[in-house]
Amino acid sequence: EPEVTQTPSHQVTQMGQEVILRCVPISNHLYFYWYRQILGQKVEFLVSFYNNEISEKSEIFDDQFSVERPDGSNFTLKIRSTKLEDSAMYFCASSVRAAGEQYFGPGTRLTVT
């Protein structure tokens, strides 16, 4: 069964460093999402992406964040200069249609020290 994959599973970085989180959505899906979940808190929407552009972004998704679909399969989230408060689990999700059922990847745990 097709699934969303994410790499790495765990990333440790120092404050101020850039990180790139990678996702491979399900192949026939057209809508892509990034969410984050700080330990013990709720899943928070970061950004949605369709047709090679951002559809919507939350207040969390400031200038330090960017997304890209560099080729036909990968979908990346870049954080330019990480802060301690960026430590969280980052989930990628994809769906066939807008506001449709989304399938989540296993997540990348980002730890900023």
Add this chain to the structure above:
Amino acid sequence: EDKVVQSPLSLVVHEGDTVTLNCSYEVTNFRSLLWYKQEKKAPTFLFMLTSSGIEKKSGRLSSILDKKELFSILNITATQTGDSAVYLCAPGDPNFNKFYFGSGTKLNVKP
């Protein structure tokens, strides 16, 4: 402000019990509401609800949506220890392709 409120926040039951989890929301112009089960890691998709009053069923789980009153419920019958998880609901705003997740209901099913 909180657009999605789930209740109860947590629940402890014994195997075989039936539980009802509630989700109320303030996203008035949405197209769909999603339910997820989250165990240790990523949320696992359970249901997508788009129409009021039509029950969706999968095994011991079922869910229904009331678009007029802006709530949804998730029922689990004959609970098992494997049902222990956090259950999340997420109504979606089609205008902005965005979903709002609730804080979840933590269900603990004891043997």
